Amino acid sequence: MNIVTVQQAQKTYNPDKIPVHALQGVDLTIEQGEFTALVGPSGSGKTTLLNAIGGLDLLTAGKIIINNQDIATFSDSELIEFRKQNIGFVFQAYNLIPVFTAKENVEFVMLLQGKSEQERDTRVRELLTAVGLADQIDRRPSELSGGQQQRVAVARALASKPQFILADEPTANLDSKSTADLLDIMLELNQKENITFLFSTHDQRVIDRARRVVTLEDGKIISDERVS
């Protein structure tokens, strides 16, 4: 089943001044259960593409279809609601609310969704256990390592039971051990719970573990390989 379809995506920054053609006709489909890495040199358009899929930024031309809905038809507040229900985000760094504990950060999205306390509690525990932080539940981000913070971010991204998770260079600020741990967890969630991941990366060790690698260059897909 296709959950994301990108059709002829074009994105031009600064169209009036010095235009930057960040995306120049990208076609891409993501299916349920994929574990896909988006790679390519710096400036190739990875972040731009992820932001567009996540509805954080608008395309200049082309379509993003998620669950058969063209996200360009949503209003700003509908888009926020849609993101909340369907997409989990993990960013490069400083993902977490600094004044909240790990537990509260994960719980936050569910609070926004109006989930009951019991449901929240169970799921938070489940998720933090899944990312290996069951015993760090009451720590604040400043009391966690970068790797641990990213794991909390993954747990939070999953809290709302989204269709898929978008992660823009989630390991960029992590050492190799933390990178490996985070990847382990993401893969496990992918395999056991069939959660779809789409992430960008520069890191060869991360690329090596992806099951599909999409390579961008100058805003175009130049290769799309499936690894078995």
Added chain:
Amino acid sequence: MIFKIAWRNIGRNKRRTLLTAASIFFAVFFSCVMTSINRGVFDKMIDDSVTSNVGYIQIHKKGFWDDQVINNAMVYDQQWKQELAAIDKVQTVIPRLQSAAMISFGKITKNVLVTGIDPAAENKLTNISNRVVDGEYLNADDQAVLIGEGLAKKLKATIGDTLILLSQGYRGVNAAQVYPIKGIVSFGVPALSSGMVYMPLAAAQYFYGANNLTTAVVLDVAGKEDVEEVLPPLYAKLDTNNTYEVMAWQEMIPDILNLKQTKDSSNKVVTIILYFIVGFGIFGTILMMTRERQYEFGVLLSIGMKRGQLAASVWIETLLLGLLGAVVGIALAYGLAYYLMVNPIVMQGEMAEAYTKFGMDPVMPASVALDIFWEQALTVLTITTLIALYPAFVIFRLQPVTAMRS
């Protein structure tokens, strides 16, 4: 949850919180205490002059207030007295016959103001019998006078001494009589009483050849609130177009009220300047905070927080920051005001002299009227809300992608 973020954020930067709260505390505390003392002083001043002098309502012959001479006297008889007393809320009807005279004792002569009073009724309003420091208070049928302490000193006269009073009576008749001193009254400040002579109304009417006449009738009521209720029936009863003038306390102490207004507005200006400074300080803090948190705002919006929720949380945070200082400021100011109400500041030196010259006790009591403190709380609420408009504005225009690019 929104509140929780706000509350936690308060503790995020303790230095910032402390500085902001302290500056608000300072403004609130200062404004409260200043307003409280100002209010207390003027309340007392007004109260003093109303309850110990002019009363809440006065009736005169039309034109008397502007030209206070005995020829502007009006007829006052038992029937009228009863009619006035019958008006709802009127507690006491207090007639006065007041005019200037010359008094002499031995070789000394002074200008004085003679007031003929109904001793019992007058005492209900002004409690003057408590001010008798020597001799006794008057009875209605006495042929004697009560003089001010200051006057007694000037005349070098004492109880039992006989004084000569000279004046021009009603419609120009000659007035000359002798009266013994029955009592000496003190108003705290000798200067205040250096021209005061009281005698029973009947004696004064006889002296001035003004049978059945008074220059003023004071209507005493329980408090300011009752004045508005007494005025309409009074206007209905009296021909105020031609014959009488009716004055409420506000009209009889315009100087004090003007002074109060001037002082109030100058205090307002000080308060506004103070809040401006403090407000800009906080604005700067919030400005910086908003900048620092751009990325975080972007993340929160990306993961599904509504702009309204985020703005509300920042507003609550700003509000809490303000209220923290305000609550402590108000609490301490209230405490101090309460203390100063019970133990007013007693002024010394020149200030004290100036006050006594105007016939006031040289003390500065404070008022604990709740609206003083409420007003400050509301001001802080308004200022912080206005300040929180800025982050709200930023949040509503924020594009998560742009915010997170930096």
